[in-house]
Amino acid sequence: MWRRRLAGLLRLRGSSSPGSLRPPGGTRPILAAAARCHHTVPESLKCAWQLHRDHLELRYANTLMRLDFVWLRDHCRSASCYNAKTNQRSLDTASVDLAIKPKAVRVDEATLFLTWPDGHVTRYGLEWLVKNSYEGQKQQVMHPRILWNAEIYRQAQVPSVDCRSFLETDAGLKEFLQNFLLYGIAFVENVAPTKEDTEIVAERISLIRETIYGRMWYFTSDFSRGDTAYTKLALDRHTDTTYFQEPCGIQVFHCLKHEGTGGRTLLVDGFYAAEQVLQHAPDQFELLTKVPLKHEYVENVGDCHNHMIGIGPVLNVYPWNNELYLIRYNNYDRAVINTVPYDVVHRWYAAHRTLTAELRRPENELWVKLKPGKALFIDNWRVLHGREAFTGYRQLCGCYLTRDDVLNTARLLGLRA
Numbered sequence: 001m002w003r004r005r006l007a008g009l010l011r012l013r014g015s016s017s018p019g020s021l022r023p024p025g026g027t028r029p030i031l032a033a034a035a036r037c038h039h040t041v042p043e044s045l046k047c048a049w050q051l052h053r054d055h056l057e058l059r060y061a062n063t064l065m066r067l068d069f070v071w072l073r074d075h076c077r078s079a080s081c082y083n084a085k086t087n088q089r090s091l092d093t094a095s096v097d098l099a100i101k102p103k104a105v106r107v108d109e110a111t112l113f114l115t116w117p118d119g120h121v122t123r124y125g126l127e128w129l130v131k132n133s134y135e136g137q138k139q140q141v142m143h144p145r146i147l148w149n150a151e152i153y154r155q156a157q158v159p160s161v162d163c164r165s166f167l168e169t170d171a172g173l174k175e176f177l178q179n180f181l182l183y184g185i186a187f188v189e190n191v192a193p194t195k196e197d198t199e200i201v202a203e204r205i206s207l208i209r210e211t212i213y214g215r216m217w218y219f220t221s222d223f224s225r226g227d228t229a230y231t232k233l234a235l236d237r238h239t240d241t242t243y244f245q246e247p248c249g250i251q252v253f254h255c256l257k258h259e260g261t262g263g264r265t266l267l268v269d270g271f272y273a274a275e276q277v278l279q280h281a282p283d284q285f286e287l288l289t290k291v292p293l294k295h296e297y298v299e300n301v302g303d304c305h306n307h308m309i310g311i312g313p314v315l316n317v318y319p320w321n322n323e324l325y326l327i328r329y330n331n332y333d334r335a336v337i338n339t340v341p342y343d344v345v346h347r348w349y350a351a352h353r354t355l356t357a358e359l360r361r362p363e364n365e366l367w368v369k370l371k372p373g374k375a376l377f378i379d380n381w382r383v384l385h386g387r388e389a390f391t392g393y394r395q396l397c398g399c400y401l402t403r404d405d406v407l408n409t410a411r412l413l414g415l416r417a
């Protein structure tokens, strides 16, 4: 296979234009190491390259990369093109000739050297290219996660983090964030049951996202707002603020008081359910990623007048690796569907039904009773929440957090987020 590849490369190279495009050393550089029988470089760390009419083909560390010439010029890390102090590009990309082509190419064990027509030299570490090329990215997940049903989550015995260690130590914070990133939910224990203490806990990992519900919200079943959340009724699984163009990233819940029965919280890993759809009905999964929908919040109660509209598909994936990053699922707040024709609508309803069936499997439901002192953080882009109907007086406080800032905190602690 490798040999055939080599033959192919040589043939291609033979037909590429002469002279300056040929790297110094004549016919040698295609597969410097492999051409010899004995070598010390492991097979996977040999580098082979070929200059094509419109791109550079490079094989290194089991990755075959196709690199566009403008891309190669644009990402130059030389001092005149890139400011390493600010990690910002200084090169004006618009000044690069779209037909640019390197006039010389050379590779040593660890580095690719490109000389451009104006004499400028660009160097790339081969490892850097593997990590940063499209082909390298494609092999990686952006966000490592453990998808769960109730059994998997219980078996994992994910510990709650104690409030003091969470607030006062990096280790406590890191442990909490690691759990949160992997499972999409995490608990902090022994929080004083007040709104103020909940706010301090929330601010440890992010910025509070102020919304139409306020900064820190605090609610009982008084219907002070025009939404079912402010009643004693059961709420089926859903994600919140689907009617924002960017739904809130994280939801914090802290139950400050409950004198009565019921009111347990339901948690369902939306990505686990979506993954089942992908496995068993890939066409339906795809439809759920493609059909744009509106969600809407219309409120006219007391002094509260709001009209929010958010647009996007139920399942949102990165197009280059099909990895899920956001589920919008709220059957209460889903608006009139007027973004697709009737036949697509019908197939969409079928796909939505398949997803709903997965989300409703009893084995996927994690039920918890929130108690004063135990703050729950939910990844609102992944994990759905719901609530059992309740009786008596119940007070819940919490807030939404900006997602970017949670991930920022996690990355600063060395986590992959």
Ligand SMILES: C[N+](C)(C)CCCC[C@H](N)C(=O)O
Residues within 6 Å of the ligand: 213, 217, 219, 227, 228, 229, 238, 239, 240, 241, 242, 330, 332, 333
């Ligand atoms: C009470 N709290 C502010 C947390 C939520 C209110 C939002 C409820 C809305 N139906 C939604 O799902 O977005």
Ligand SMILES: O=C(O)CCC(=O)C(=O)O
Residues within 6 Å of the ligand: 229, 235, 240, 265, 385, 386, 387, 396
């Ligand atoms: O009352 C609850 O436990 C949660 C209600 C809810 O879904 C929400 O506030 O977003």
Ligand SMILES: [Fe+2]
Residues within 6 Å of the ligand: 229, 238, 239, 240, 385
């Ligand atoms: Fe909710």
